Amino acid sequence: AQSVTQLDSQVPVFEEAPVELRCNYSSSVSVYLFWYVQYPNQGLQLLLKYLSGSTLVESINGFEAEFNKSQTSFHLRKPSVHISDTAEYFCAVTPLDDKIIFGKGTRLHILP
């Protein structure tokens, strides 16, 4: 069975500071990896995904995540956060052609 662990339920960070949201997964087979974001009062949106190829994937708003197979991690990073990044972030994994399994989420609080 597959599982996803998001180690931090909440992460406070000052505006313009860097941030890393941690995600580890467990799977005995190859997987696809995702980060979804849920802004206040909005639905879940795909932020970025890793399917194959380059292990570093980027989103259009400055986030990036690196697939590390040996550490079974897919941490999300941004070098400088903005107030508009306040949201809940969900890491998710799917074994090839199987259902998506989500982590419990990490709330990112941007401090002025």
Add this chain to the structure above:
Amino acid sequence: GAGVSQTPSNKVTEKGKYVELRCDPISGHTALYWYRQSLGQGPEFLIYFQGTGAADDSGLPNDRFFAVRPEGSVSTLKIQRTERGDSAVYLCASSRSAGTSYADTQYFGPGTRLTVL
């Protein structure tokens, strides 16, 4: 274009009652998914449709839960004899996938918040 819509946005019902939750996917999307999100948890997969048929219903918790998609577009999630533990936000998502790949981008609706008193 229009995104995934779900109605109602909120539903309050009493224990033992029957409820229906509706999902309108993005036009042309062949795949449709239902998830349940309990407080403090991530979304939990319930069922996946490819066209009119349920391709994977392994996430439905018990036989009180049932979902249909009769014409391959709108889907209804039906819950019989509701229990307090069914209280959650029910999310619907759709994707273009014509195959079985869950990796195709899923577009989520705003959810229906179900409260069972």
